[in-house]
Amino acid sequence: MNKAETAAARYVQTLFAGNSDGHGMEHTLRVYRLAMKIAAEEPCDSQVVGLAALLHDADDHKLFQTENNANARRFLDEQGVPGTTADRICEAINAVSFSRNRGKQPETPEGKIVQDADRLDAIGAVGIARAFAFGGRHGRTPEETLGHFDEKLLLLKELMNTKSGRSMAEERHAFMERFLEEWKRETE
Ligand code: ADP
Numbered sequence: 001m002n003k004a005e006t007a008a009a010r011y012v013q014t015l016f017a018g019n020s021d022g023h024g025m026e027h028t029l030r031v032y033r034l035a036m037k038i039a040a041e042e043p044c045d046s047q048v049v050g051l052a053a054l055l056h057d058a059d060d061h062k063l064f065q066t067e068n069n070a071n072a073r074r075f076l077d078e079q080g081v082p083g084t085t086a087d088r089i090c091e092a093i094n095a096v097s098f099s100r101n102r103g104k105q106p107e108t109p110e111g112k113i114v115q116d117a118d119r120l121d122a123i124g125a126v127g128i129a130r131a132f133a134f135g136g137r138h139g140r141t142p143e144e145t146l147g148h149f150d151e152k153l154l155l156l157k158e159l160m161n162t163k164s165g166r167s168m169a170e171e172r173h174a175f176m177e178r179f180l181e182e183w184k185r186e187t188e
């Protein structure tokens with residue numbers, strides 16, 4: 001991580017400390033690493049990708065009541081990041097959300113990359129663990145949470161924007177299918 005990215009990681013850590021269930025930071029760091037891995041294979045501005053990945057949940061409406069990326073912008077402003085760069089970072093952040101952008105693809109390479117990274121963290125072994133953790137927090141049984149696989153997790157592979165993102169998604173998808181088959185085998 002470069003200096004601005006280290007500062008961004010520290011900043012989101014303080015933001016999540018008072019708000020999330022503690023999983024926010026680990027998710028953010030995984031999304032950052034995945035985004036940088038994809039960025040190495042795609043023409044893009046990797047500085048925008050890195051900061052957008054680290055700040056992508058800094059104004060998540062489930063955690064914060066901010067408007068217009070206020071948390072992300074406060075940090076970027078304090079770091080002296082030029083306004084036009086901050087705009088590109090926020091554009092990438094705003095392109096990520098699955099629910100807000102249903103069916104709409106991000107327009108910039110940086111938005112496509114961070115969206116792929118966020119989606120990759122929702123599938124595979126990590127995605128399975130996150131789904132059951134989410135279900136548990138919302139009082140759902142494992143059986144009820146299984147519905148989320150058909151509703152969302154098994155659809156993500158087809159929605160990937162980048163080549164390397166898609167190839168990682170295919171591996172993670174195959175693992176989820178094996179998990180579901182094994183579940184069936186153990187429960188029938
Ligand atoms: P993100 O931090 O990537 O924006 P969300 O807040 O949408 O993610 O979801 C956090 C995690 O909880 C993800 O792994 C997602 O798949 C999972 N999740 C979201 N909704 C549900 C649900 N209804 N049942 C089970 N898991 C869910």
Ligand code: NI
Nearest residue numbers: 027056057118
């Ligand atoms: Ni996220």
